[in-house]
Amino acid sequence: MITSTSNATIRSIRSLNNRKYRDELQIGYVEGIRVVRSAIELQSHLIEKIILAPDLLTSASTKQVIQKAQKDDISIIEVSKQVFQKISKRDGPQGIAAIVRQNWTTLEDIIPENNSLWVALASSGNPGNIGTILRTLDAVGGSGIILLGPSADPWDPTSIRASTGAIFNCTLIRSNWSKLKKWAQFNNFSLIGATDEATANYRTIEYPNNTILVMGSEQSGLDIAQKKECSNLVSLPMIGSVDSLNLSVACSIILYEIMSQQMS
Structure with missing residues (x-):
């Protein structure tokens, strides 16, 4: 059991709070029983190691998660309560976290399926919004998110937490408007x-x-080009005093309308 916060492995985990290191190493830190369980059930091959603090484990389902990890030969590291609290990114840590490899795809690698639904985010600067949109997109059966231009990191702990594990069931793509426009046209x-x-x-x-x-x-x-080159433009009606909604809220409302139409 690791009991020192100066341990090299612990220092490396703590560095993942910095995007620079996440980008360099192409890994991310996920925390909490729900998110770790999603990672194991959906993309266990992405998990490099699981971190456990036995004194903090309270969820009855943790045992099943650990058994699944052991069955998949995933490395498990035990740490003290104090060490886990030092690396934790949340209030009330549940004593379980994981280090995962980031999973990215390109537009060229996508084989479109009928009734595919994607979200393209232009220069989205809020990781929490990205995570919430991933959660909603997964709920409506969407395929994934295409990040256009400079963007917040979907592998930011804030985004992963907001996604509640949906990040492991959605495809992530980085591209630009020009490539997306051509790809969309070619694939109808x-x-x-x-x-x-x-x-x-x-x-x-x-x-x-x-x-x-x-x-x-x-x-x-x-931007002007994006509005001009979209097949159609839509808006959400506003009848109160506010003139806009949070990005993830607005996106979620439209996604559910699209799902409703596809189901009918």
Whole structure:
């Protein structure tokens, strides 16, 4: 059992709070029974090691998670309560975390399926929004997220926590608008942009079977080219005093409308 916070392994884990090191090593830190269980059940091959603090384990399902990890020959490191609290990124740590390899795909590697639903995020700067959108996208049966241009890191602990494990069931792609536009055209996908400038209510249009919902950043929205080159533009009606919604909330509302249409 590791009892020192100056241990080299512990220092390495703590460094993953910094994006620079996550990008260099292409790994991430996930924490909590729900997220670790999702990683083991959905992408166990991505897990490099599991960190356990026996004195903090309270969930009845932890035993099953540990047994599954042992069956898959995943390395398990035990640490003291004090060490785990030092590396934890959350209040009330549950005593279980994992180091995982980041999983990225390219547009060129995607083989589109019928009724595919994707979200493209242009310059999204908030990792919490990315994680929440991943959670909703997984809930509606979507395929994944395409990050356009400079973006927050979906492997940020804040994003992973917000995704509640959905990050392991969604495809992550980094690209740019030009490549996405060409790929969408070649594969018969419709680009549907969300902007407050649109005259069409998000519930009044018919979403095609293969749709990419394009969302801009909360600060600047979609740029001129993106709005011009989308197949259609939609907006959410606002009748109260606020003039906008949080990005992940707005995205979730539209995603559920798309799912509703696809199911009917």
